[in-house]
Amino acid sequence: MNEYFIGVIALTGIQLIAMLGVSLLTGFTGLYSFGHAGFMAIGGYTSALVVKYLHIPIFCSVATGVLVATLVGIAIGYPALRLKGDYFLIATLGFGEAVRQIIEYAQNLTGGAKGLPDVAKAFELPTIILIDILVIIILVNFLRSTHGRNCIAIREEETAAQAMGIDITRYKTISLAISCALTGLSGAMMAHFMQYLHPSMFGMMVSDMLIITVILGGLGSITGTILATCILVPLPELLRIENIQSWRMVAYGVIILLILQFKPSGLYGYKELTFKQIKKYIANLKTRLNRRGKSFD
Amino acid sequence: MIDNCILKINDLNKTFGGLAAVRNVCLNVNKGEIYGLIGPNGAGKTTIFNLITGIIEPTKGSINFDGEELTGLKPHKIAQKGIGRTFQNIKLFGNLTVFNNILTVAQVGSHYSLIDGFLRNKKCRHWENELNQTTNDIIDRIGISKYSKILTSNLSYGVQRRVEIARALALKPKLLLLDEPAAGMNEDESYELSNLVKKIRDEFDVSIIVIDHHMDFIMDICNKITVLNFGKIIATGTTEEIQKNPAVVEAYLGVEEDD
Numbered sequence: 143m144n145e146y147f148i149g150v151i152a153l154t155g156i157q158l159i160a161m162l163g164v165s166l167l168t169g170f171t172g173l174y175s176f177g178h179a180g181f182m183a184i185g186g187y188t189s190a191l192v193v194k195y196l197h198i199p200i201f202c203s204v205a206t207g208v209l210v211a212t213l214v215g216i217a218i219g220y221p222a223l224r225l226k227g228d229y230f231l232i233a234t235l236g237f238g239e240a241v242r243q244i245i246e247y248a249q250n251l252t253g254g255a256k257g258l259p260d261v262a263k264a265f266e267l268p269t270i271i272l273i274d275i276l277v278i279i280i281l282v283n284f285l286r287s288t289h290g291r292n293c294i295a296i297r298e299e300e301t302a303a304q305a306m307g308i309d310i311t312r313y314k315t316i317s318l319a320i321s322c323a324l325t326g327l328s329g330a331m332m333a334h335f336m337q338y339l340h341p342s343m344f345g346m347m348v349s350d351m352l353i354i355t356v357i358l359g360g361l362g363s364i365t366g367t368i369l370a371t372c373i374l375v376p377l378p379e380l381l382r383i384e385n386i387q388s389w390r391m392v393a394y395g396v397i398i399l400l401i402l403q404f405k406p407s408g409l410y411g412y413k414e415l416t417f418k419q420i421k422k423y424i425a426n427l428k429t430r431l432n433r434r435g436k437s438f439d
Numbered sequence: 440m441i442d443n444c445i446l447k448i449n450d451l452n453k454t455f456g457g458l459a460a461v462r463n464v465c466l467n468v469n470k471g472e473i474y475g476l477i478g479p480n481g482a483g484k485t486t487i488f489n490l491i492t493g494i495i496e497p498t499k500g501s502i503n504f505d506g507e508e509l510t511g512l513k514p515h516k517i518a519q520k521g522i523g524r525t526f527q528n529i530k531l532f533g534n535l536t537v538f539n540n541i542l543t544v545a546q547v548g549s550h551y552s553l554i555d556g557f558l559r560n561k562k563c564r565h566w567e568n569e570l571n572q573t574t575n576d577i578i579d580r581i582g583i584s585k586y587s588k589i590l591t592s593n594l595s596y597g598v599q600r601r602v603e604i605a606r607a608l609a610l611k612p613k614l615l616l617l618d619e620p621a622a623g624m625n626e627d628e629s630y631e632l633s634n635l636v637k638k639i640r641d642e643f644d645v646s647i648i649v650i651d652h653h654m655d656f657i658m659d660i661c662n663k664i665t666v667l668n669f670g671k672i673i674a675t676g677t678t679e680e681i682q683k684n685p686a687v688v689e690a691y692l693g694v695e696e697d698d
Binding site for chain 1 (some may be wrong): 492494513515530531532535542546550551553555559563566570606607609610
């Protein structure tokens with residue numbers, strides 16, 4: 143495997159964490175955020191700057207990044223989650239852009255539009271994969287707990303959830319906080335892996351990418367999100383051929399339109415791909431192949 | 440006598456803009472009673488349910504449940520105090536199985552912390568086991584165990600209504616509000632339902648308020664009935680009293696014109 147290829151896998155692994163965060167918020171709690179790149183930026187810049195100025199171990203700086211992203215998420219959620227319907231979406235959209243503008247404006251601290259070079263190096267591929275696995279386990283545990291089920295109930299039927307004793311504001315906040323923590327973690331890992339930060343890495347396009355991937359993977363499905371991430375994140379890298387490059391976003395749009403038209407619930411909407419299913423599929427495949435083999439005899 | 444009262448509504452009013460949806464309503468529901476709430480469409484029956492459960496706030500008046508004032512409380516707090524309800528236009532968690540629908544409600548008043556949930560430790564697994572048993576118990580008692588693993592959105596209307604009742608019972612309520620449970624049911628189904636409602640009152644030790652338009656169903660199960668028209672109470676009494684009441688006949692059938 144060459145270095146470039148490993149780099150693509152590592153970036154996919156880092157982005158996966160942010161995707162899972164958005165998946166929890168959108169796919170399992172039914173809240174649409176178009177500003178999650180803002181939380182990635184907060185995680186990334188916080189971690190990078192904390193290392194640069196305080197010289198603490200990277201593990202601690204990443205934790206600080208996650209913490210700050212989570213706290214900002216809760217602070218934003220306090221008013222925004224009390225808004226009804228699509229207003230939460232608008233609030234997050236504004237937030238994401240605001241974060242980017244602030245980073246660009248605070249030149250002395252963040253390097254502004256020139257970017258922030260020489261971020262301390264950390265995170266190799268094995269570490270990234272290990273963190274991915276840990277995040278997935280914790281997230282699945284959460285979703286199988288009373289707390290996760292409360293979030294899902296809110297997605298399904300908010301009024302009923304409320305009338306059945308679920309504190310919807312509290313669980314929306316919890317879901318938002320976890321998703322911000324994960325997106326912040328992803329941003330911090332990105333900073334240390336790329337060793338360079340620039341406001342454009344966290345633009346609206348990235349927020350859109352996050353939510354689009356989750357929707358294409360299927361709302362309410364962890365495996366769907368993972369699958370969609372593994373397909374969609376490396377895709378632009380594969381499409382990085384001279385002439386095709388400029389058509390990349392068009393290709394994206396076409397894929398999205400096709401999925402919305404023919405499979406609006408996404409790849410695995412409200413379902414999980416289990417090992418049992420895979421086994422069954424392989425078993426079916428075997429019998430089919432056997433039969434074909436016999437007919438040839 | 441006062442001790443026996445589970446729900447006491449006093450001078451309840453709700454106006455939407457200029458429209459008085461509920462006017463000066465007083466209700467007293469006793470423990471163990473099945474209380475009927477009837478009236479023509481738009482009489483304010485569902486609004487009263489929404490007021491009791493805190494989904495909308497009253498303009499004026501008080502709602503006293505088991506000695507506690509409910510007005511001003513958040514809907515989830517009211518539910519946790521022991522008021523379960525069903526909805527006129529069924530509001531189940533459609534993408535979840537029957538089992539998960541009921542499990543989600545059975546867990547209310549959460550038993551373990553967020554961290555326990557993340558780690559799925561011993562405490563978490565212990566409670567999950569317990570909750571599974573409670574859920575299966577309710578499913579068995581309502582007689583919907585054969586649908587347990589089916590997504591509720593794939594069930595027939597009648598079964599969905601029963602699942603919704605089971606889900607409300609998972610709250611372990613002292614008061615159950617049923618909003619048109621017999622809507623869209625045929626004669627056999629509504630007969631079955633009336634048996635189920637009586638069984639629920641006896642076995643789950645719960646008082647019930649029921650809204651419905653099926654008069655046979657209402658007359659069969661209710662101890663007491665209140666009739667509403669244009670947000671106002673026009674009559675309250677036992678089934679016999681209501682059937683003979685001229686004001687009720689007028690509200691439902693109109694006045695006979697003399698030539």
